[in-house]
Amino acid sequence: MHGRLKVKTTAEKEAEKKKEREKKKAIYQKCMNKIRGLFMSGDRSVVLLNLITKVLENIPEFGTLWNWRRIVLLEIFRECVEEKCNEDELLAMKTTEKDNEVDKTPNKADMIISEKLFVARCLEVNPKAYSLWSHRRWLVEQDPSESVIKEELSLCNLFLKYDERNFHCWDYRRFIVTLGSIKTQSELEMSTSLIERNFSNYSAWHYRTTLLDTENMGVVRDELEWTQNAYFTDPSDQSVWLYYQWLLGREVQGDKVLAVYRDSDNSTIHVLINNLTYTPPSQLLIKRMSNTDENTDENKVQNSDDNTDENRANTVTWKSSTSPSRLWSCDISNFGGHVTITLGDSSVTLSDGATLGVDKEGISPLVKYTAPRDLVEEQLGNIRELYELEPDNKWVILTYLDMVNTCNPHKSKEQITEIRNLTVKLCHVDSMRTGFYRDLWTKLLCETAVTAWWSNTSRDVIRSRDPLNLSKKYLTKLAHSDYMFALHEVDLSHNNLTSLTGFSSLVAVEKLNLSNNKIHSLEGLEGCKNLKELDASHNQIHNACGILACTKCRLRALHLVGNPLAATSVYPACVVQSCSMLCTLDDREL
Numbered sequence: 001m002h003g004r005l006k007v008k009t010t011a012e013k014e015a016e017k018k019k020e021r022e023k024k025k026a027i028y029q030k031c032m033n034k035i036r037g038l039f040m041s042g043d044r045s046v047v048l049l050n051l052i053t054k055v056l057e058n059i060p061e062f063g064t065l066w067n068w069r070r071i072v073l074l075e076i077f078r079e080c081v082e083e084k085c086n087e088d089e090l091l092a093m094k095t096t097e098k099d100n101e102v103d104k105t106p107n108k109a110d111m112i113i114s115e116k117l118f119v120a121r122c123l124e125v126n127p128k129a130y131s132l133w134s135h136r137r138w139l140v141e142q143d144p145s146e147s148v149i150k151e152e153l154s155l156c157n158l159f160l161k162y163d164e165r166n167f168h169c170w171d172y173r174r175f176i177v178t179l180g181s182i183k184t185q186s187e188l189e190m191s192t193s194l195i196e197r198n199f200s201n202y203s204a205w206h207y208r209t210t211l212l213d214t215e216n217m218g219v220v221r222d223e224l225e226w227t228q229n230a231y232f233t234d235p236s237d238q239s240v241w242l243y244y245q246w247l248l249g250r251e252v253q254g255d256k257v258l259a260v261y262r263d264s265d266n267s268t269i270h271v272l273i274n275n276l277t278y279t280p281p282s283q284l285l286i287k288r289m290s291n292t293d294e295n296t297d298e299n300k301v302q303n304s305d306d307n308t309d310e311n312r313a314n315t316v317t318w319k320s321s322t323s324p325s326r327l328w329s330c331d332i333s334n335f336g337g338h339v340t341i342t343l344g345d346s347s348v349t350l351s352d353g354a355t356l357g358v359d360k361e362g363i364s365p366l367v368k369y370t371a372p373r374d375l376v377e378e379q380l381g382n383i384r385e386l387y388e389l390e391p392d393n394k395w396v397i398l399t400y401l402d403m404v405n406t407c408n409p410h411k412s413k414e415q416i417t418e419i420r421n422l423t424v425k426l427c428h429v430d431s432m433r434t435g436f437y438r439d440l441w442t443k444l445l446c447e448t449a450v451t452a453w454w455s456n457t458s459r460d461v462i463r464s465r466d467p468l469n470l471s472k473k474y475l476t477k478l479a480h481s482d483y484m485f486a487l488h489e490v491d492l493s494h495n496n497l498t499s500l501t502g503f504s505s506l507v508a509v510e511k512l513n514l515s516n517n518k519i520h521s522l523e524g525l526e527g528c529k530n531l532k533e534l535d536a537s538h539n540q541i542h543n544a545c546g547i548l549a550c551t552k553c554r555l556r557a558l559h560l561v562g563n564p565l566a567a568t569s570v571y572p573a574c575v576v577q578s579c580s581m582l583c584t585l586d587d588r589e590l
Helices: 010-042 048-059 061-077 087-094 108-125 131-141 146-162 165-177 183-198 202-209 217-233 237-247 309-315 373-389 392-406 411-428 431-455 542-550 573-580
Strands: 257-263 268-277 285-289 325-331 338-343 346-350 354-356 489-491 511-513 533-535 557-559
Touching: 010 048, 010 237, 048 165, 061 131, 108 131, 131 165, 131 183, 146 165, 165 202, 165 309, 183 202, 183 354, 183 557, 217 237, 217 373, 237 392, 257 338, 257 346, 268 338, 354 511, 373 392, 392 411, 392 431, 411 431, 542 573
Parallel strands: 489 511, 511 533, 533 557
Antiparallel strands: 257 268, 257 354, 268 325, 285 338, 338 346
16 A cells, blocks of 8 residues: 555464454553443542553544543542642642552643643554543643643644644644634734645645735735646645635525416415525515505505404415425415516515516526626636646646636637637546536536526516527536526427426426437436426337326326337326326327
8 A cells, every 4th residue: 555565474473463452452441441340430539540541642633532631630620639729738638548649740830731742642652532632722721821732733733744734733833723712913924835845735725715804905916816826836736726716716696586477367476585505584474465565565465363464474385396406486376467576675565467477687597606706807817828828737727617607608609619718628628527518518518508597688678588598509418407497398309408407497398309319217307287288209218117206287188109118018108197287199189
């Protein structure tokens, strides 16, 4: 292992080792039985502490013993003789009855120093044991003086010198820095020295993310200039690229309603919010208003049990077909008139008869840098220059691809082609991650398509019946499907889809083309209850189980020709039995 040749041992040496292991095991079991018996009997003496020490010297990762050790130490601390006690009091308290020898119990400060030395010896054996660093933290909390803080920082420097990525030590250092109120500038200088010693010190780069004030654009510009020297020096080092992406930042918005869709039968309402959540936001409320005056509080239809809009809103149950999700639905079969959905300061109102409503500010691009536009454009120029110098470096290509995509939310055909070429190049440069890059292309293209579709949809001009054509795009999955919840027609034919994961978000789709893919089952269409026409021809559906999901759809027309199922004896009877509302199958009337 690691270039070292394994030396074979003789049978005699192996027997000796086994005998030694058995001897150690017997000593360990005897010692542990004694420790357990003393501790459970309530003993908290130095004798027990010494026994625990013997075991921990050989097995420093033993977390339970460290917990017991702290309990024993706390008891001893309470019994310790303070320095102010005179020698006569010490003799009177600790003289033994047998031989009149004095058991001089050290004071608390001396015991803490001794305990730190013991922990340091154990850390030399295993510097990555959780329980050791936890115990050391507890010791420092007993005496968090300025001198102690300095000693602990020196200890961290020593361990990081030997292993610069010891995350236990980094966590401990953050604890010490917080406890001692160490100045941020000194820690930045420390991380700078570590990085200049080794560009690949990802832990030091990450530590800077906890220290820098990214609200100060002057600081961000200086950091970007510094990192530019790093990635031009060694463009293959991923550490600097990850830090570089962090510096540019990603905008994080508070929860808000983006769009609302109401089913044609007025039974369910679907709400798209901007952030993924595992549970519906507590402030997501639905209010209904009469048709006479939607702006008058007196005309709002209240809950019969409690006359408050908030309580009326809380009577509905929000559900989602995926977790986490941006799309939340609820039953509104008892609602009438105008409906208003609110979340925080945002709101979207659906007038009576309307099916789709969009936030007045519209739907912004899915990804956006927090850095100013001019700064991002400047950085894009630097990365483009580096890409010309290093055209086959995967980290350069990935960063360039990300920036081209993010800087141009509304892309031209030329820009989409460039992104496609970059992902294809990544597949050749880094062939071990071909699947990842194909999924990345899928994500970016779906993101672009969704952004373009919603840019054509405003509060006043509703175009939810405009089809979304994603055919022949080399897609491996349906990304950002929750943003497609209001589409009525989607074409995904001639792609590389293998499953329908995420398709349950297409709650409004009526016409769906999945032909010429690699789909084995229609599982995932359960949420597409408005689906009327489905083309799943020329896929890999082998048996009737593959179409069971269609039983919950309102299918009128279905195409399954070209699937192995279509060549079986149970076809088309199994399909007709599963889809009771079906009128045509493979263009044949039933």
